[in-house]
Amino acid sequence: MRVASAFLLRTAQPPLASVEGRVVGELRRIGKRIVVGVEDDLWLVLHLMIAGRLHWKAPGAKLAGRQSLAAFDFPNGSLVLTEAGSKKRAALHVFKGEEGLRSSMREELTSSPAISIHFRAVLSAENHTLREP
Numbered sequence: 001m002r003v004a005s006a007f008l009l010r011t012a013q014p015p016l017a018s019v020e021g022r023v024v025g026e027l028r029r030i031g032k033r034i035v036v037g038v039e040d041d042l043w044l045v046l047h048l049m050i051a052g053r054l055h056w057k058a059p060g061a062k063l064a065g066r067q068s069l070a071a072f073d074f075p076n077g078s079l080v081l082t083e084a085g086s087k088k089r090a091a092l093h094v095f096k097g098e099e100g101l102r103s104s105m106r107e108e109l110t111s112s113p114a115i116s117i118h119f120r121a122v123l124s125a126e127n128h129t130l131r132e133p
Helices: 097-109 113-126
Strands: 022-028 033-038 042-047 052-057 066-073 079-082 092-095
Touching: 042 097, 092 097
Parallel strands: none
Antiparallel strands: 022 033, 033 042, 042 092, 052 079, 066 079
16 A cells, blocks of 8 residues: 555554555445455545546556555556545545444434434435435
8 A cells, every 4th residue: 555645544543554465355335435344354445536536557556646646556456546636635544443434434424413404304305316515
């Protein structure tokens, strides 16, 4: 795991270095997040936002330019994260344990009672596409 941009990593514990050399055992999607489970019950949670992209490249691909934020290195290639936008909204979190993963997602989804009430009202009003307010 190589990170070229410090703003990408949004958690400090456990440290990002704790996932290095670990085998990926599970991939999930939680809402708009990509969740990567690695050995020792560690979880990488990646939110690409609007301008984030993942590119499969040759092993050890360089992180060149301002758009390259990080690389997930594997024996047969590197998954490079880029973000084309200037607002730098992509985020990477590292969590220990399934409970740490669940509590972080639950906290984010229930952070505002007003939003929850509004969301419930919109969902039950009629059938239509939901958009951010």
